[in-house]
Amino acid sequence: MNSELTLYGYWRSSAAYRVRIALNLKGLAYRQEPVHLVKDGGQQHQAAYRELNPQGLLPLLVDSGNAGGELRIAQSLAILEYLEEVFPVPALxxxxxxxxxxxxxxxMHIACDVHPLNNLRVLQYLKTELGVADEAKDxxxxxxxxxxxGAVEKGLEAFGSKLSLGSRPGYLEACLVPQVYNARRFDCDLSSYPRILDIAARCDALEAFRNAAPEAQPDAQ
Amino acid sequence: MNSELTLYGYWRSSAAYRVRIALNLKGLAYRQEPVHLVKDGGQQHQAAYRELNPQGLLPLLVDSGNAGGELRIAQSLAILEYLEEVFPVPALxxxxxxxxxxxxxxxMHIACDVHPLNNLRVLQYLKTELGVADEAKDxxxxxxxxxxxGAVEKGLEAFGSKLSLGSRPGYLEACLVPQVYNARRFDCDLSSYPRILDIAARCDALEAFRNAAPEAQPDAQ
Structure with a gap:
């Protein structure tokens, strides 16, 4: 498969972080195009980016090696599914x-019911449109x-003390680790989630995850 | 495949509506277990339901014919992917x-970035915890x-005037039609979205969609 992959992301975007992990776990080379979520009133709102991704969110994966013409995929989990279908080994x-x-x-519980509620644009709406004070926003x-x-911790019981692929992390950990990063950034108490903390610690020791971490990105500040 | 499918849902749950459409499109028989989202303080919060689905949300699909033991799947899109893998024909x-x-x-733009922000529990939080008035909530x-x-309308250009499977609807329409239903329920102006309106009208004429509609469910009020 002749693919040339470009990831439009932002170092602290949790959804872009998921895709970086997936690309690294599959050993795929990719170019990064940083889109700054705050500078210039949010570069994701600018015409040049919205032309590429009308959803106006990050990440966006562009595969310019796709046989049917340049392919632009928005939505982190749609990207993960695509990578799994086109580059099946190693599986996620x-x-x-x-x-x-x-x-x-x-x-998907993380990607649908946790993360979108805490996305930057939502926090901005709470503050600007609804006048919610910082303390209530936090x-x-x-x-x-x-x-x-809490729900994920309970759901992880089904995996025993294993990672989602036995000895290897994949799709699940690519979503979980960035969410743990966000939780720590906002000083959430994680002591009730020993399974989650164990998985995060095991993943953070791996090169694929370390190289995907926000602070390791070229646009990190 | 020897499957016995039970769908825990609620007539007006947009995510349960997606799964009903998918099951109908595949011609799969299923039993319904209504979970009332408001009565008894929300039956989804009760211990009996949370034991089945720790996420405490709808829908939940239970496959009691799964070879490895009864399988419980939360998250509507995880259910759609499962149905597609286990009952591949007709494809979604x-x-x-x-x-x-x-x-x-x-x-996923609908399922991750639109619907979860307007979910009942979020609207309740806005009202109860943040004191947001009804007008601002709407x-x-x-x-x-x-x-x-708006982003979906733009994205639909890639499909021309076709449905997502050419002459047939599938995964995309199973997510889009329930979102249009919600938009109409809350008096959103949809006149700027001719492609979406066209797709919704074509789908609403099909038995699989009509039988999945909220008002056609046994627990509709």
Missing amino acids: LPADPAQRALVRSLA AWYRHWITLGL | LPADPAQRALVRSLA AWYRHWITLGL
């Missing part, structure tokens, strides 16, 4: 449909993380 | 990975729908 998902469903269920942030990680 | 997704990526990108609701549907 288990082979068994039931196990795949459990992995996607937990990953409580909102922690509320959704606490609810979400 | 195109065969080509690039086309699949475009479908998932639009569907503006919030319409704001995220307007942003999201």
